[in-house]
Amino acid sequence: MKILIVIPAYNEELTIGSVVALAKKYGDVLVVDDGSKDKTSKIAQEVGAIVVKHEVNRGKGQALKTGFNYALHNDYDVVVCIDADGQHNPEEIPLLLKPILNDEADLVIGSRYLNGAHKNIPLYRRVGLWILNKTTVLASGVKITDSQSGFRALNRRALESLELSANGYPVESEMIHQLSEKGLRITEVPINVRYDVPKKHKKHPVSHGVGVLAKIIGLIGYKRPLLLFGTLSLLSFIASGVLGYLALKPYYAGGKVYLTQAIGAGIFAIIGIQLFIAGLTLNVLARMVRE
Numbered sequence: 001m002k003i004l005i006v007i008p009a010y011n012e013e014l015t016i017g018s019v020v021a022l023a024k025k026y027g028d029v030l031v032v033d034d035g036s037k038d039k040t041s042k043i044a045q046e047v048g049a050i051v052v053k054h055e056v057n058r059g060k061g062q063a064l065k066t067g068f069n070y071a072l073h074n075d076y077d078v079v080v081c082i083d084a085d086g087q088h089n090p091e092e093i094p095l096l097l098k099p100i101l102n103d104e105a106d107l108v109i110g111s112r113y114l115n116g117a118h119k120n121i122p123l124y125r126r127v128g129l130w131i132l133n134k135t136t137v138l139a140s141g142v143k144i145t146d147s148q149s150g151f152r153a154l155n156r157r158a159l160e161s162l163e164l165s166a167n168g169y170p171v172e173s174e175m176i177h178q179l180s181e182k183g184l185r186i187t188e189v190p191i192n193v194r195y196d197v198p199k200k201h202k203k204h205p206v207s208h209g210v211g212v213l214a215k216i217i218g219l220i221g222y223k224r225p226l227l228l229f230g231t232l233s234l235l236s237f238i239a240s241g242v243l244g245y246l247a248l249k250p251y252y253a254g255g256k257v258y259l260t261q262a263i264g265a266g267i268f269a270i271i272g273i274q275l276f277i278a279g280l281t282l283n284v285l286a287r288m289v290r291e
Ligand SMILES: Nc1nc2c(ncn2[C@@H]2O[C@H](COP(=O)(O)OP(=O)(O)O)[C@@H](O)[C@H]2O)c(=O)[nH]1
Pocket: 007, 008, 009, 010, 011, 012, 034, 057, 058, 059, 060, 063, 082, 083, 084, 085, 087, 150, 199, 200, 201, 202, 203
């Protein structure tokens, strides 16, 4: 088995050396330097990694794509992805490799939720992750506890099935959606994660989280339109019901109907009906496209 450990890295000179040094034990190490302005490439090379450099920053998804293409062209059987910032422990690589080597899975995700490691995650991030995890499960139908984890292993079949897009779609979610769609096997194993590293996050949590969520919801609209539009329609009907109640309450108390609330109730009812019809129509379309 030829194993390639792919490390996407963007300005990670503080941690890349130790990550590469520890990862080397388990296979060849490829650092994809994503246009770093610091010594990431130099240090990675010095501790024995193969380095491919993007001249400009292209984002983590594209960095992984470069790594996967390298693996495909150089006949690797397995790829392990691990972050360069030191949050993951390279010594846990064998845990991720095990289901792949036993041919029990095509994609293995290291999950922070299976052994309580998620308790280290700051609360506000946990809330965001909870939303992303729930929506990913809804969109893909795969039971995943840690959809955003970057610590993963893939076999060749998974590598060959992936067609990562360049549209900024979050690579962690896209990988799950594509592979589950193609019927590949996805499992999770428990991992640990550190939050005492110098540069743990490069993306702003709120804007990044909202961006990921928007993409996932878009995907639910595309794959399960009835679910998305049905939910929105239901919310409209609830709003209509509440406004209708407020409009009629004074009437039953002997006064007049409140006109503004009544008009609002009518508008929300119409929106609700429209959304429901849209959901039904798109659902039929989605099914036709699938068949
Ligand atoms: N944010 C970001 N990370 C990149 C990029 N290219 C590669 N990476 C690497 O992707 C990994 C995960 O990024 P990080 O910001 O730690 O994500 P988080 O821990 O999930 O918040 C790190 O190893 C980064 O060095 C990029 O363009 N942007």
